[in-house]
Amino acid sequence: MTVDLHHLAAAYALDALDADERADFEAHFPDCEICGTEVIEYRETAARLAVDPVEPPGHLRGRVLTEIARTRQLSPRAPVVDIEPRRRRVAPTGFLYGAVAAATLLIVGLIGFQLGSASPSDDQLVDLLATSDIVVEPLAGDGEAAVSVAWSAGSGEVAVVASGLDQLAGDRVYALWMLDAGGATRSVLFRPDDDGTVRELGELPGRPTGWGITVEPAGGSPQPTGEILFATAA
Amino acid sequence: MSGVSSVRPISASRRRRREQRDRVADAAAPLGPTAEVDTLMLAAGRGDEAAFAGLYDQLAPLVHGIVLRAVRDPARSEEVTQEVFVEVWRLAPRYEAGRGSVRSWVATIAHRRAVDRVRSEQSARDRDQRETDRRDLTAPPPDEAVENDLDRQRVRRALGSLTELQRQAVELAYYGGHAYREVAVLLDVAEGTVKTRIRDGLIRLRDELGEGP
Structure with a gap:
């Protein structure tokens, strides 16, 4: 890192950083009290610059209200996540805004990381992330690993991305479970790359109310049998 | 609902x-x-x-x-x-x-x-479009109907209190939506200079505009 991140708060608040720097800064500022405060102040100032209000066309109001009526809101706080047969209470994430930013970053970063090789799954991942109803959720868990799930009901796909994930023995596999009122439905089985990163796509099995990740025997299980390592925290 | x-x-x-x-x-x-x-x-x-x-x-x-x-x-x-x-x-x-x-x-x-x-x-x-964007920015903002908006006048005055380079950098970034590297090309100055001018300009604006509405 050659650029001093502390000096980027103003350019960040004006959206004047390029994608890489924005990602670096977003990874930095939630943990930096000075930058956090500066960003808030600069954003207030930037918002003041918006002095050309323009009434949008009247029909837009109806479209927006129709769209939000079928758009699920993110949860403000970590709900209790139940996965049968085991139950585990997931601690709330302290700084959700940062967590979502980090999740987005993680995904953008992992895509950027792979753009050079442009494997088909990355194109699919980009397509998924470009859908208008994309929902990105960071999952909470112990340890250093960062895991996020992104899904789109419109495209019927779900992506799981992660970094820093522990390697597994050859006969074990990570399983992503979609949670809804009916319980847990198996979604994607995956193993991290040698560097601990994950980029996997799969079908969205329904309308999720949450997600959980367990370790299962290779080939997967019809229902979760392992401990919940990561789960929806928000 | x-x-x-x-x-x-x-x-x-x-x-x-x-x-x-x-x-x-x-x-x-x-x-x-x-x-x-x-x-x-x-x-x-x-x-x-x-x-x-x-x-x-x-x-x-x-x-x-x-x-x-x-x-x-x-x-x-x-x-x-x-x-x-x-x-x-x-x-x-x-x-x-x-x-x-x-x-x-x-x-x-x-x-x-x-x-x-x-x-x-x-x-x-086409990258030529940027030149058009830049020219547009130097033109007076449209919508004369709200010309008497006091808040708008305050912002104008605050922008006017910046140095020319600060003002151009902030306007190209915020109104033009340009990344600071592009701003550097458009203004033909070093990237580091643009970053500093954006920062100084924004601090000045913050001080001029106060807490805001």
Whole structure:
């Protein structure tokens, strides 16, 4: 890192950083009290610059209200996540805004990381992330690993991305479970790359109310049998 | 949708907005008392669609103005404005009053969404367009109807108090939606200089404009 991140708060608040720097800064500022405060102040100032209000066309109001009526809101706080047969209470994430930013970053970063090789799954991942109803959720868990799930009901796909994930023995596999009122439905089985990163796509099995990740025997299980390592925290 | 009774009917908030507009002398708060926007945001964060409609009525001109200025194309701007409000709805439960005003929170989402749209399209577009964008910026802003808006005059004055380079850098970045590296090319100065000027310019603006509406 050659650029001093502390000096980027103003350019960040004006959206004047390029994608890489924005990602670096977003990874930095939630943990930096000075930058956090500066960003808030600069954003207030930037918002003041918006002095050309323009009434949008009247029909837009109806479209927006129709769209939000079928758009699920993110949860403000970590709900209790139940996965049968085991139950585990997931601690709330302290700084959700940062967590979502980090999740987005993680995904953008992992895509950027792979753009050079442009494997088909990355194109699919980009397509998924470009859908208008994309929902990105960071999952909470112990340890250093960062895991996020992104899904789109419109495209019927779900992506799981992660970094820093522990390697597994050859006969074990990570399983992503979609949670809804009916319980847990198996979604994607995956193993991290040698560097601990994950980029996997799969079908969205329904309308999720949450997600959980367990370790299962290779080939997967019809229902979760392992401990919940990561789960929806928000 | 339940919870409708917790907010005032939309027609009432519309009426209020009109009344607020009439109070041009009180233009320091052109979007109305922040308390009301805060209340609406709080209710919208609990899934109250009627409250969100009220929020839309209050903030749609702000959002659309930001988007239109960066995106320019009316049809695309409509799309982006819609995306912004759907995003505001989705994120509403996570709005934290301690992390900035509703207005700046929504403006931030709008600006970023607009800028990202411009950049993704720009990369696939003739670069000559940038020169046009730049020329447009030096022209007086459109919409003379709100020329007497006091807040707008204050912002103009504040921008006028910057050095030429600071003002150009801030305007190209915020209004033009350019990354600072592009600003450096457009102004033909070093990238580091642009970064510093943006920072100094924004600090100056912050001090000139105070806490804001």
